[in-house]
Amino acid sequence: MNFKLLYQRYLVAIYFFIGYLILATFVRTILAVISIDKLELSIYSAVKIFGKGFLFDCTVGISFLSVYILYLTFFPSKWIGTTFDIILNYFILSLLFFIVLFSFFAEFPFWDEFNTRFNFIAVDYLIYTYEVVANINQSFPIPVILLILLSIILIIFYFLRKHKIFQQLFSSKPKFSNRFSIFFVFILIEISLLTIVENKSAEWSTNTYENELSKNGVFSFFAAYRSNELDYDLxxxxxxxxxxxxxxxxxxxxxxxxxxxxxxxxxxxxxxxxxxxxxxxxxxxxxxxxxxxxxxxxxxxxxxxxxxxxxxxxxxxxxxxxxxxxxxxxxxxxxxxxxxxxxxxxxxxxxxxxxxxxxxxxxxxxxxxxxxxxxxxxxxxxxxxxxxxxxxxxxxxxxxxxxxxxxxxxxxxxxxxxxxxxxxxxxxxxxxxxxxxxxxxxxxxxxxxxxxxxxxxxxxxxxxxxxxxxxxxxxxxxxxxxxxxxxxxxxxxxxxxxxxxxxxxxxxxxxxxxxxxxxxxxxxxxxxxxxxxxxxxxxxxxxxxxxxxxxxxxxxxxxxxxxxxxxxxxxxxxxxxxxxxxxxxxxxxxxxxxxxxxxxxxxxxxxxxxxxxxxxxxxxxxxxxxxxxxxxxxxxxxxxxxxxxxxxxxxx
Structure with a gap:
């Protein structure tokens, strides 16, 4: 198994995952600072918040990468580096970066309004697109936000090109059997995390601010989506x-x-x-x-x-x-x-x-x-x-x-x-x-x-x-x-x-x-x-x-x-x-x-x-x-x- 070729093929995915963890931790830190007067300040609570948060962030970061890892694994070797491959990579990555950045940006007004990570309210609001989109448009400068997001994505692409990370991605052609091994391990880790990690595990404190800071917004959103109805008997x-x-x-x-x-x-x-x-x-x-x-x-x-x-x-x-x-x-x-x-x-x-x-x-x-x-x-x-x-x-x-x-x-x-x-x-x-x-x-x-x-x-x-x-x-x-x-x-x-x-x-x-x-x-x-x-x-x-x-x-x-x-x-x-x-x-x-x-x-x-x-x-x-x-x-x-x-x- 040629580990160098594998490393190069999945290098962008690795950078994405590391970047996601850094950004998620940064957002958690900012939200904690905003709510500093509501927290029980101690080393124990900080370790709990950021420790549990890191586990949630890992789960979400890996889940975000699923489609991209699938593409990198099953895309035919003979087409790697072609114009088609380059266009698809840029498209998938642009979409990923946009969704991730937008979700992080959206956490701040949601926290300001409800003092929680995304929950069932966010799920409900997703249904009523007119009211929600219009409300966002009237409350925040949407064109400016979109311009900022697109600028950040362009900066990321510039960084990847400048450090020749894209060059390694498009020139590396590891064997399919080796790529499939990576894919198998990746899916195994993802399924394990999604099975083990539950939103309720973040509720360790009597202080709801500390519990919410321990969570990941995207994970909380889908947890709320899955449990949008609660049967009293159960x-x-x-x-x-x-x-x-x-x-x-x-x-x-x-x-x-x-x-x-x-x-x-x-x-x-x-x-x-x-x-x-x-x-x-x-x-x-x-x-x-x-x-x-x-x-x-x-x-x-x-x-x-x-x-x-x-x-x-x-x-x-x-x-x-x-x-x-x-x-x-x-x-x-x-x-x-x-x-x-x-x-x-x-x-x-x-x-x-x-x-x-x-x-x-x-x-x-x-x-x-x-x-x-x-x-x-x-x-x-x-x-x-x-x-x-x-x-x-x-x-x-x-x-x-x-x-x-x-x-x-x-x-x-x-x-x-x-x-x-x-x-x-x-x-x-x-x-x-x-x-x-x-x-x-x-x-x-x-x-x-x-x-x-x-x-x-x-x-x-x-x-x-x-x-x-x-x-x-x-x-x-x-x-x-x-x-x-x-x-x-x-x-x-x-x-x-x-x-x-x-x-x-x-x-x-x-x-x-x-x-x-x-x-x-x-x-x-x-x-x-x-x-x-x-x-x-x-x-x-x-x-x-x-x-x-x-x-x-x-x-x-x-x-x-x-x-x-x-x-x-x-x-x-x-x-x-x-x-x-x-x-x-x-x-x-x-x-x-x-x-x-x-x-x-x-x-x-x-x-x-x-x-x-x-x-x-x-x-x-x-x-x-x-x-x-x-x-x-x-x-x-x-x-x-x-x-x-x-x-x-x-x-x-």
Missing amino acids: FYVKLDKKLAYQIVKTDLLSSGEKFTSKKYDDISRVIEGTDDIKPNIILICIESLSADFLKEFGNSEQLTTTIDQLANEGILFKNMYATGTRTVRGMEALTLCVPPTPGNSIVRRQNNDNLFSVATVLKQKGYQLDFIYGGDGYFDNMNTFFGGQGFDINDRDRGNPLSDEITTKRTSIPDSEVTFENAWGICDEDIYYQSLKKADLESASNHPFFQFIMTTSNHKPYTFPDNKINLKQGNREAAVKYTDFALGQFIKQAKTKKWFSNTVFVIVADHCASSAGKWEINVDKHHIPAIIYNLNQKNEKIDKLVSQIDVMPTLFGYLNWKYNSSFFGKDISKMNSSDERAFMGNYRTLGLLEGTTFTEINDRKKVIQYHWNSNNKVLEPKKIINDSLRNKTISYYQIASERFKNGKMKVR
Whole structure:
């Protein structure tokens, strides 16, 4: 075996692999420096981060080389060095270098936004190319980035030519049997690494920043792609099903309620009331509105003067928590009133039509239902989900044929009614115009209306119409202030309408502006405001610990409605101190906060409990597990998952 010829033939591949490891380590170092104040600085953690990271980087570097090694091995010897060989080499290498460099560049804005390596969010975003590409284009100078990437590739090629590495590549003609031996060993190493290395092995620390730094972005991306759905039965700790149902049903039943059947797995119960009041209801779900933007929660920047005023004039829930970290989780919680089941939100899953939801109750009361969204509702499966619950759709049709696969009426927002639009949709003022127009039409009928409005302006790239506020566009604070301004204009215009006096406004965030932090779930990063405004009730600020799934059952309680409920959410006004709790989770980890105890369950069948110190916003691990809270947490998530999986959430 001529080792020199083999070495020369695979020399570019060797340089690529070494260069990849150096660059991956460099990126990891920069991300660590950016997050230095979030890390537990020690030699041990540094060794863990870079040691585990090196193993992931080796796996990804070898995987990137697979196609190129295949080419170098099986390309006929007699054609090596020909024009055809040279063109193919340059093409394959250009593609490899571009993908690798682009992935490294992309890690920095993704880390800035989510404080993680690529995960299921990146997988989801890959599906919605228009929104994502447009958002990137509006947020970053794409032509400049492409020019930089191409320049780096040219510099690499110049280096390889100058040091005669290409010359050795195109002049070396080792025997096929020798090349195949190299290929066999390469594939053996690759398969071994892909079999042994798992993304979960990077989760060695209680500090999520350290875990994420240990990972490789590309490896994490494909790991998320492979596990985009999580079956509760396979990945999470369970109780006996009858026991779990018993725990949930005991906890759900409030005063004045009774179950409709004696079946152990039927959670439907009768909510007593008079049904006298049926106002119009406008639910405004505001993009990324963290509680700490409000003056009520200590913000002194005057970003939310309208929301602050509405909070003082209505009913403010001061201790409200978002169930998740994405818009579809907020939608799921507000419409289905269900804890966040693992994996994708139910909004994005198959077979999610005709579920028991707020729409079920509202339709029984004779309400017209409208979902109003400023982007294309194809994104995140919104149109299919809301259409499947009986809503009429009002969105910005961008011509995606899949967006038309809904079961109810769809109206596209015309260009003539759009004053400003970015990647995620029309500005908040324009979406509120659609609401006012729709309300004017429907108020003339003999039935009340319910609107679910999803805003978009408080989303990167944080752009909106000029000359509206005194802050410069392009940053979160400015977007928050514009979002508040647009809401103020909407309420001001609504007050001039005849239907205003008979309309209740529910204002709530879909999730916080950021969910990143030290722990797998960061309780303070789920704290959101929720306000019920223009309800015939005294102004009040409620301190009870609750989550989004309780918002609509509470409104129905204030309206004194009688209905059958299969909600997991409860009427906050009926809660006593022992009933208070908040559900919250992310893609894989689920939690229940009750009192000062936060119980967390994850897809490694582990249960962890913390003491939640709300003063300094710290989760302190508890040595002794509270079995009652452990079982309650497991039961709620187990039963919620089981009911959707087995079709028990369907309206019969």
